[in-house]
Amino acid sequence: MPADLILHGGPIFGVEGADALAVRCKRVLAVGPAPDVLRLKGPETSLVPLRGRAVLPGFFDAHTHFIRVGLEQAFYVELRTAKSLAEALDRLRGAAAHREGWVVGRGWDESRWPEKRYLERSDLDRAVPRQPCYAMRVDGHMLAANTLALARCTRPEGEFVDRDLGHLREDAAWDLVRAARPDRETLIEAVAAASRHAASLGVTAVGDMAGSDHLGLYQAALRRGTLNTRVFVYPPADLLPSLRAVGLGRGFGSSLLAIQGVKAFADGSVGARTAALGAPYRGGQGTGQLLVERDALARLWREAEEAGLQLAVHAIGDRAIEEVLSAAELARVGPHARHRIEHLELPSPSQLDRVVSLSLVASMQPNFLQWSGPGGMYVERLGPERDSRIDPHREVLARGIPLAFGSDGMPMGPLYGIGLALDPPHPPQRVSWSESVRAYTEGAAYAAGAEKELGTIARGKRADLVVLSGDPARTPWGELEVDLTFLGGERVYSREATP
Numbered sequence: 386m387p388a389d390l391i392l393h394g395g396p397i398f399g400v401e402g403a404d405a406l407a408v409r410c411k412r413v414l415a416v417g418p419a420p421d422v423l424r425l426k427g428p429e430t431s432l433v434p435l436r437g438r439a440v441l442p443g444f445f446d447a448h449t450h451f452i453r454v455g456l457e458q459a460f461y462v463e464l465r466t467a468k469s470l471a472e473a474l475d476r477l478r479g480a481a482a483h484r485e486g487w488v489v490g491r492g493w494d495e496s497r498w499p500e501k502r503y504l505e506r507s508d509l510d511r512a513v514p515r516q517p518c519y520a521m522r523v524d525g526h527m528l529a530a531n532t533l534a535l536a537r538c539t540r541p542e543g544e545f546v547d548r549d550l551g552h553l554r555e556d557a558a559w560d561l562v563r564a565a566r567p568d569r570e571t572l573i574e575a576v577a578a579a580s581r582h583a584a585s586l587g588v589t590a591v592g593d594m595a596g597s598d599h600l601g602l603y604q605a606a607l608r609r610g611t612l613n614t615r616v617f618v619y620p621p622a623d624l625l626p627s628l629r630a631v632g633l634g635r636g637f638g639s640s641l642l643a644i645q646g647v648k649a650f651a652d653g654s655v656g657a658r659t660a661a662l663g664a665p666y667r668g669g670q671g672t673g674q675l676l677v678e679r680d681a682l683a684r685l686w687r688e689a690e691e692a693g694l695q696l697a698v699h700a701i702g703d704r705a706i707e708e709v710l711s712a713a714e715l716a717r718v719g720p721h722a723r724h725r726i727e728h729l730e731l732p733s734p735s736q737l738d739r740v741v742s743l744s745l746v747a748s749m750q751p752n753f754l755q756w757s758g759p760g761g762m763y764v765e766r767l768g769p770e771r772d773s774r775i776d777p778h779r780e781v782l783a784r785g786i787p788l789a790f791g792s793d794g795m796p797m798g799p800l801y802g803i804g805l806a807l808d809p810p811h812p813p814q815r816v817s818w819s820e821s822v823r824a825y826t827e828g829a830a831y832a833a834g835a836e837k838e839l840g841t842i843a844r845g846k847r848a849d850l851v852v853l854s855g856d857p858a859r860t861p862w863g864e865l866e867v868d869l870t871f872l873g874g875e876r877v878y879s880r881e882a883t884p
């Protein structure tokens with residue numbers, strides 16, 4: 386039986402001496418020197434000449450929020466690239482003029498603005514006076530709302546609710562996000578938009594830190610044939626009792642949509658000053674908040690393990706990481722469960738040693754390096770000493786901790802994230818391009834228990850592939866683009882085909 390597809394004439398990542406690969410029935414049939422592989426050509430085989438361009442395994446974004454990524458393409462007002470507070474307000478004002486109902490902005494980042502302050506209620510009341518409006522900060526842990534939107538907030542004033550400034554944090558923020566939720570059709574369309582966007586970035590699989598009702602939306606997209614990304618879903622840990630009740634364990638689903646585990650939070654974010662720190666934020670503004678107790682987390686850990694599900698715990702600050710490690714020790718988590726710490730931003734060296742003993746996976750986001758270094762948000766919030774220790778990818782790899790890279794959707798895009806990891810502000814953050822690619826492919830597949838099928842280019846594995854515009858061994862990383870993306874041997878993106 387001849388091959389369905391042959392790519393030839395360029396380096397194949399991770400396979401020494403190979404410059405061609407063949408695909409049959411959605412899987413890699415052969416990898417090796419072109420003369421050998423081209424023998425598998427038949428009359429129907431499509432040929433892709435690489436002309437020196439490298440083939441990588443499809444990128445696997447280990448931690449993202451897929452439907453949010455899709456909504457950002459169409460529904461939300463994009464504020465991440467706003468260069469000032471005034472520009473962010475202009476964009477919201479402009480969007481309000483063209484729609485009825487909620488106006489939702491996402492991704493503002495005051496650390497990049499000349500005004501250097503959070504959006505506030507009074508700003509939003511001026512920009513959007515007649516519709517409910519909120520704007521989520523880039524980290525997703527804090528939002529600013531206008532007066533009409535705040536009327537929906539039923540929580541008492543306190544550490545998560547500041548009505549004067551219009552600031553809602555953590556659970557209080559998520560309540561409002563739910564109140565402003567787009568309709569089901571928009572959400573199903575967002576899955577399709579996210580999948581198209583992912584393909585254009587070379588992403589063929591994601592670990593999705595999902596909302597509790599996202600599975601139904603994915604299923605709808607799957608039925609319509611608009612889901613062309615492998616989604617490994619991690620719903621919120623509150624669903625664990627229901628998942629246990631029906632006996633769903635990790636891997637349940639299909640090759641495109643599977644339940645892998647559940648997600649819990651130990652703290653918030655540095656940007657929203659809710660990450661739990663051992664020492665106060667710079668300027669004496671508290672030490673953030675722990676969102677879970679050690680005993681409760683240990684119980685959750687045991688229950689997840691009994692259910693055969695991974696637990697992925699969000700922990701950013703050193704105090705949150707301490708709590709998570711102590712809970713894992715208390716629960717005596719096993720090495721086979723492959724539990725994950727999400728973000729792991731400010732670990733101490735001894736905490737990293739404990740990550741090794743517990744066989745936890747480090748799920749980290751090199752995108753966060755955009756806020757590290759002189760003049761960056763981490764220096765402003767944490768001071769230069771803690772900034773120099775944040776996101777220590779090198780220290781993680783040096784200990785042999787399994788490292789999975791993801792984007793957290795800030796923004797999605799492995800080429801961007803890897804670019805930051807190669808050239809970071811501080812040495813403990815530096816990794817090579819091939820180590821980064823591994824973390825964004827093999828490492829992420831391992832983190833989702835999918836390394837037998839995905840993450841490397843090898844005979845028998847699924848033919849999820851990316852062709853870059855050059856060879857990273859010869860071309861500066863920042864000049865590379867994604868030329869082609871294949872999912873199971875099917876072309877799901879071609880740069881030439883896009884206008």
Ligand SMILES: [Zn+2]
Nearest residue numbers: 448449594793
């Ligand atoms: Zn996240």
